[in-house]
Amino acid sequence: MLVFAGIFAIFAMVVDLYTDYQRIKEDTVANVRQMANELRHPLDSILWMSSEHLTNVVLESILSLPAVAAVELESEDRQFVLGEMNPSTQCDHQLNIDVPVTNQITNALHHTAKMSLCITTDGAVAGLIERFTTTLAINTVKAFLLTLILLNVTTALVSRPLESITRKIRGQSPQTTPSSQAPTQANEITEIGSALEQALIDIRHEYQSAQSTLNSLGEGVVVLDQNDIILRENRAAKTILGSQHSLIGQKLFDQAMINPHSQWFTEAKLRCSQLSLPIRSPSFHLKNGKTLRITLTQKNTYSIAVLSDFTRQHRLQQEVRHLATHDTLTGTHNRWVFENKLQECLSELRDTQKLSCVIVVAIDNFTLINDQYGNNTGDELLQIVARRLTNCLSEDDALARIGGDEFGLLIKDAASAPALCEDIISQFAASSVHCGHHALSVSVRIGARQISPFSANPGQVLTEANIAASVARDRGGSQVVYFENVKDESSGYRNIIQWREKLDLAFKRKRFTYSLQPIVDAQSDQVVAYEMLSRIQLDDGSFASPNQYIPAAERFGHIQALDLLMVKLAINHLRKHDRATFRLNVNLSGDTLSSPRLIQQIEILLKTSDVSQRLCFEITETAAVKNLELASSHLQRLKAQGSYIALDDFGTGVTSLQHLKRLPIDTLKIDGIFIKRLSDNAFDRQLIASITSLAKTMDIKVVAEYVTHREQANYLRSIGVDFLQGHLYGPATEPKELDDQPQDYLDLANTSPQH
Structure with missing residues (x-):
């Protein structure tokens, strides 16, 4: 049994071993x-x-x-x-x-x-x-x-x-x-x-997170393979490229661009690889009307392109470029472009040895038209003139608005200039110009300057053409004047032209200031008023006097702006010295006196201030009688606000007694030319006495200017002159120097007010 058991055990072990062997093999x-x-x-x-x-x-x-x-x-x-x-x-x-x-x-x-x-x-x-x-x-x-x-x-x-x-x-x-x-x-x-x-899950999460980040970007991002095929895109890329569907599998440049730019892309990828730096493209125009810029980064087997929508910036650049080179009102080129074209023309002439011509066309009486019919009518007139001049030019010629009412024409062929000038003059003379509801009789004046290979710089050429136009204006307008024919008359005009640019800079840089010259009571020698005189502070710190720049201001349309500025400064000065009782005399030009718009603006300033009764407006005889009815009406409006009126330079103009009666004058200022000759000219003494006596009968006060000696003052006082002004009582002084004076010097005595 034991042997059998042992054999059985061995057999069982073998069976189990075989079974385990099969199981192990299968497992x-x-x-x-x-x-x-x-x-x-x-x-x-x-x-x-x-x-x-x-x-x-x-x-x-x-x-x-x-x-x-x-x-x-x-x-x-x-x-x-x-x-x-x-x-x-x-x-x-x-x-x-x-x-x-x-x-x-x-x-x-x-x-x-x-x-x-x-x-x-x-x-x-x-x-x-x-x-x-x-x-x-x-x-x-x-x-x-x-x-x-x-x-x-x-x-x-x-x-x-x-x-x-x-x-x-x-x-x-x-x-x-x-x-x-x-x-x-x-x-x-x-x-x-x-x-x-x-x-792998983490990789997918990171990929999804990266895709979400890309989709949140405002700029488009696309991944391209080596054949420029789009592999990946974000939402902004589809928006920029104008696609509602995925562009994956398509070529970027073939799908989006008006003209394929694959050559640039190939070169950019090569440069990226060489420099290991991103490359930025020029502006590309898309089929959807947008403007695109690309920043390209090259990797081993793919490229990353960042797409920037440059449409708004491109449009703004175009607008800025247009504003920098064009006049916003007429659409013509501006002065800067005209001078550049003139410089190019001079360079060409030195090569070709031909002649060209610069023409300045200015509208006659434009300031009067602007004042009478309003700024809108004036603007429309400028646009019409620009269109007419454009139609007169050939393709090689150039047109620009170079001033308020002035246009510059660059005629490449000087031989055609005379006929062109006459054609422009006759066009405006032949028919009225319809601006809105107004039919205006408009004429233009022309100054022409021939240019040769030996001509000076563009600025001088343009100045000389302006001088010719100024001569045409002084001759009555509606005519052509060639600079070559008026060279001998150009010196005075040249100074006026040069002051034109200085005036522009003075307004832009706020260089205008003023000085005050005292006016004293003839009996007490006490200051009762100051005449306000404008000044321009120059770059070297010195000051230009009015007689240097007023002619240019009147000729080139700056005088009204200057008058309005002086009125504002006078009001501010009086408010600053509100405890004092002196008056300020402010000069008004003929252009301002004839401008309903300017008079209305001055009225508004007076109504909104509390110092109108301390202002006196001085006008010249010539300005008053130029348009007597209009001048009288405008002066009455200023007097209605409580201000006073003085007639300056009396005795040298054309004022008759009838004119004097029709103007609401409070004060006559006898011109200094008579005061200077007072001691050795009996006629001048008698004339001053007669003017003073006449003024007394009309209840008008009299001021004598340019009083420099005590003997002059004593005589003027003896004949009844009310107020005296001149270097005897002090020169024109800067306001800061006046502020340093004692208060009793600034205050008035309780004397009768100046009328």
């Missing part, structure tokens, strides 16, 4: 198959990323399993072989697995990798027989020790390599504390698969 193949299938997806991502290191790590771990004798992985462009994979290798089972490799960006199948595994169970069976034979002879302790040894061997050969792989995939350091419970082989393989799966 080994199944486990390897399971492991291989679980590694297909991670290997997919690893092969797409072309990470040779990570691929070798995975294959080495698979090869370290006892059941795997060799492993071979054949990808699209490389082959990995670990172990001996040849016909002599004894394999109980060979496992072939297809590993599809997909494009992780487009999710399309890229290629299929082949993985072959050689599985053998010889080592496992030999170990199994040895373990079973040994267990029959050794005791339980030895069996237990053997079990521990096998466990340690398994841990060293399987668990630790698999755990190492898992840590590497998860990005953990080798010092990370391992799990207290050693996992089984199957669990470790599953752990590897889980770690790889989690890594």
